Amino acid sequence: MSTTEYGDIWHLEEHGKLRIGSSGISWKALEGGKTVNVPASELKWAEWTRVARQFQLRIGLKDTWRREAFDGFTRQDQDSVGGLIKQHFDLNMEVKELSWRGWNWGATDFRGQDLVFLIGNKPAFEIPLPSVANSNIAGKTEVSLEFIQPDMPKKSAKNAPDELMELRMYIPGTLPKDNDNEDDAGAEETSAAQAFHESIKEKADIGQVSGESIVIFHEVLVSTPRGRYDIHMFPNFLRLHGKTYDYKVPYNTISRMFLLPRADEQNVSLVVNLDPPIRQGQTRYPFLVLVFNRDETMVAELNLDEETLATKYEGKLEKSHDGPAHQVVANVFRGLVQKNIARPSSAFAAQSQDPSHPVKCSLKAVQGELYFLEKSIFFLSKQPYLVNFNDVFNVVFTRLGGGMASAKTIDLRIEPKAGSDVTFSSIGKAEKEYIEDFLNSKKVRVKTEAVDEVMAVDLGSEDEEMQSVASSDDEPPKVRVGGGDDDESSEDEDFQASSSDEGSPTSDSDSDDSDAGSAASSPAKPKKAKARETSGSPAPKKPKKTDGDGKVKPKTKPKVAAEKDDSDGEGPKKKKKRID
Structure with a gap:
């Protein structure tokens, strides 16, 4: 039969031509020669939706979560496209209405392999659950979904389209207790975020470890993130299954690996560099650090046939691995990830002490x-x-x-x-x-x-x-009160002369009131000078207070008087108290 062609139809960020025929649906870009082919035997459903680029034809495939979307159809194309889908593939094209309210709150629903976000009972967007790599709880009311990134060469990463990497949902509240179940009667309430997280893990197959895994390493000590995990190795990804957290790590996110002997001479670490990193709550971990004891041995049997080992892995893996645990795990990682493992440089080891x-x-x-x-x-x-x-x-x-x-x-x-x-x-x-x-x-x-x-x-x-x-x-400052050496007394005389010349014209026989007024209005040094003058004037009192001790008391008294004089500016008062 003949095919029908529609021009100026977009697929992702490229535009081209779409053909619908009995053999299937094919699309070819106008520039670059990129093509998308969907055989008639793989078509499962078809939907017609109003989108930003006019109208969209979205088709789903059998036995997979893959779907293809083509934009750019006009309103007049709806009847013709629906008729062709019914004629060639015996499928009814469903007209689907999306929510255009623009709200960021609503409800979620699991429909098959999709997580649908509903606003007013109309879908706002859908998330294919097989594309979810990890689910984490940030706090008690927030759940984050991390998505599997496409495997593409780094050279073409600059021209690659934008990809959704993470989506966070705020889910408040708690779930009521199930009073009908006697076993759960005494159980605590579960937060709605925790229940949603568990549903995502189950539907997206994140935490389940059943299936055709190639090999399982049990109870491996991981220092970053800290804990013991069962490592399940699959053909395209690995799973870390712990008591609290589960991680799904695609091999294309592993950029480098290192095998490093530790300084304690007892352990060896296998370090895996991840880009993008995994996350635990708000903490990101760009490195996985696996720790093994040097003396620990291991035997690993791979769930692969000889033909697959020879063709797909090119002899880098063996059916059975036996030896030190760190070497066995490193060999399996190197064969499945298909990247070399870096070790400390032998050139530096030869020079090191x-x-x-x-x-x-x-x-x-x-x-x-x-x-x-x-x-x-x-x-x-x-x-x-x-x-x-x-x-x-x-x-x-x-x-x-x-x-x-x-x-x-x-x-x-x-x-x-x-x-x-x-x-x-x-x-x-x-x-x-x-x-x-x-x-x-x-x-x-x-x-x-x-x-x-x-x-x-x-x-x-x-x-x-x-x-x-x-x-x-x-x-202590060399200030003498009531006696001292001749040199110090000469210095005091010079200081008195200068102070008397610059001060008030009063004589030494002024009253105590005049002395007090001059002390209040002058800085600290004039106070010390006046203290020396007053201490030298009452000469008859000196022999009464010395009691025959000579110059011992004058040497000790100046220290106390100087300290008191520098601290509060009341040298004479403190001196009189000490003398009495």
């Missing part, structure tokens, strides 16, 4: 271990950090705080081509030579801040000055 140990250091307040690889530097801790050599502009050896010559540690500051600097501190000083030689072999620019020694000398001279000032400050 202890080849079996990484370099211990700290990143801000986090302690960890620094590994030098062939193409990068990896910091392994609770918060791993990766630095590629291609992204490094400069590496500087320095010390924070000036760095004294006697310091036993140094700091390694990495200046990237874009972004802020990263400083690894508390590195053993003996490792500087080996790190510098290794970075030079990788053609990385290395600098050493030579100002450390100069700063140390300057700081030393400043310390001496500070010590001399501190020592002088600790000594």
